[in-house]
Amino acid sequence: MHSFHYQNGSLHCEDVDLAGLADEHGTPAYVYSATTIRDHYRRLDQALAGLDHGIEYAVKANSNLSVLKLLVDEGSGFDIVSGGELRRVIEAGGDPGKCTFAGVGKTREEIEYAIEKQIYCFNAESEEEVVFIDQVAGEMGKVAPVAFRVNPNVDAKTHKYISTGKSENKFGVDFEVIDAAYERASKLVNISLRGLQMHIGSQLTSLQPLIEAVEKVTPLAVRLKEAYGIEFFSIGGGVGIVYDPALESGKPDWWAAQEEEHKPLTIEQYAEGVMPVLKESGLKILLEPGRYIVGNAGVLLTRCLYEKKGSAKTFRIVDAGMNDLIRPALYEGHHEIVPLNEPTGSSSSVDVVGPVCETGDFFCQSRELPDFVPGEAIALLSAGAYGFVMASNYNSRGLPVEILVEGAEARVIRPRQTIEDILASEKAAL
Numbered sequence: 001m002h003s004f005h006y007q008n009g010s011l012h013c014e015d016v017d018l019a020g021l022a023d024e025h026g027t028p029a030y031v032y033s034a035t036t037i038r039d040h041y042r043r044l045d046q047a048l049a050g051l052d053h054g055i056e057y058a059v060k061a062n063s064n065l066s067v068l069k070l071l072v073d074e075g076s077g078f079d080i081v082s083g084g085e086l087r088r089v090i091e092a093g094g095d096p097g098k099c100t101f102a103g104v105g106k107t108r109e110e111i112e113y114a115i116e117k118q119i120y121c122f123n124a125e126s127e128e129e130v131v132f133i134d135q136v137a138g139e140m141g142k143v144a145p146v147a148f149r150v151n152p153n154v155d156a157k158t159h160k161y162i163s164t165g166k167s168e169n170k171f172g173v174d175f176e177v178i179d180a181a182y183e184r185a186s187k188l189v190n191i192s193l194r195g196l197q198m199h200i201g202s203q204l205t206s207l208q209p210l211i212e213a214v215e216k217v218t219p220l221a222v223r224l225k226e227a228y229g230i231e232f233f234s235i236g237g238g239v240g241i242v243y244d245p246a247l248e249s250g251k252p253d254w255w256a257a258q259e260e261e262h263k264p265l266t267i268e269q270y271a272e273g274v275m276p277v278l279k280e281s282g283l284k285i286l287l288e289p290g291r292y293i294v295g296n297a298g299v300l301l302t303r304c305l306y307e308k309k310g311s312a313k314t315f316r317i318v319d320a321g322m323n324d325l326i327r328p329a330l331y332e333g334h335h336e337i338v339p340l341n342e343p344t345g346s347s348s349s350v351d352v353v354g355p356v357c358e359t360g361d362f363f364c365q366s367r368e369l370p371d372f373v374p375g376e377a378i379a380l381l382s383a384g385a386y387g388f389v390m391a392s393n394y395n396s397r398g399l400p401v402e403i404l405v406e407g408a409e410a411r412v413i414r415p416r417q418t419i420e421d422i423l424a425s426e427k428a429a430l
């Protein structure tokens with residue numbers, strides 16, 4: 001479910017006219033629907049109702065404080081990948097005691113901070129890391145809760161840059177040696193073994209790899225519970241979303257043709273698929289969804305500046321670039337592109353490109369799109385996850401404004417960054 005639809009000929013987020021927002025706040029602008037975020041969280045929670053479970057929202061997908069606050073209010077826990085993200089969760093009113101800490105390269109400072117704030121668990125990615133956490137905890141006179149991330153060596157069948165559960169990926173401890181790793185870790189006195197974690201990849205659109213991984217790893221989790229008293233098994237995040245037919249109503253004809261090809265994995269199918277095996281484990285099951293919660297809850301608004309007709313192609317140049325939304329350049333991410341004025345039927349094949357001086361700075365290539373003209377604003381759909389959080393100042397471009405919509409209300413939750421903001425610390429050093 002998401003809340004972007006045409007109403008009276010113009011694209012709305014909930015009850016707010018997006019063209020109005022683009023005029024008032026300028027472009028590029030990220031706009032998120034609070035109702036959609038909340039709805040996704042609740043749907044997942046309800047789908048898992050039959051299971052002793054906890055949701056740890058993956059902060060890295062969208063870490064704006066107001067977004068985190070929404071999820072704090074829903075009762076969510078948080079999966080963090082840095083000390084900075086832990087600080088964000090705390091700032092948003094979240095409970096560190098509901099945080100798991102992932103990532104292959106935790107630093108001493110981050111480990112100390114997380115121990116001090118009493119997070120729920122470190123999800124460690126190597127024995128070396130566990131030995132180091134034990135050492136740091138010992139120096140602090142504390143006992144740190146630890147889980148290993150196991151690499152189950154299954155193919156998630158997603159883009160190679162977001163696949164994480166194969167032996168050749170840098171993540172986790174190999175399935176074959178994980179028992180021995182727990183055995184050795186159980187001898188360390190400044191850690192306690194609290195759980196087991198896995199995460200096979202992101203944007204999973206078929207259930208099979210996940211079921212395969214769950215079936216392979218659950219018996220291990222049960223063994224570890226019996227041997228060391230671990231209390232949770234986290235199956236990670238990765239539930240994919242539909243990037244193509246993203247509007248819930250008023251889909252134009254040119255859209256429908258694509259729809260058949262991109263059958264989404266529903267959250268209910270996901271839950272039904274994994275629950276039977278997990279239920280028998282008797283462990284608390286944790287999930288770390290990022291994209292599923294926020295992906296379809298956000299759009300990036302951008303305005304068309306020029307139409308440039310080359311001999312081979314037509315380019316529509318827009319005011320958002322790869323520095324604002326890097327998914328297409330980084331891992332061939334697809335975003336549906338729609339004009340804010342409801343399309344009337346005419347369309348043409350175009351490249352939508354940004355102003356950044358890189359050939360990879362495009363949002364689509366040779367795609368049949370409804371016509372729009374310079375001066376008109378368009379929306380890149382499904383930009384709520386891994387959008388703003390990956391934005392940079394490349395080409396000395398300021399970070400876009402972020403706006404949260406709820407009903408008829410739109411609130412700026414991060415103002416647009418100005419060139420003065422960017423220069424301030426450098427000017428101070430001149």
Ligand SMILES: *Cc1c(COP(=O)(O)O)cnc(C)c1O
Pocket residue numbers: 058060061079102103199201202203236237238239288289290291292385
């Ligand atoms: C990125 C990540 C997630 C979230 O992935 P999504 O595809 O956004 O659901 C969950 N767990 C870990 C360990 C991650 O690295």
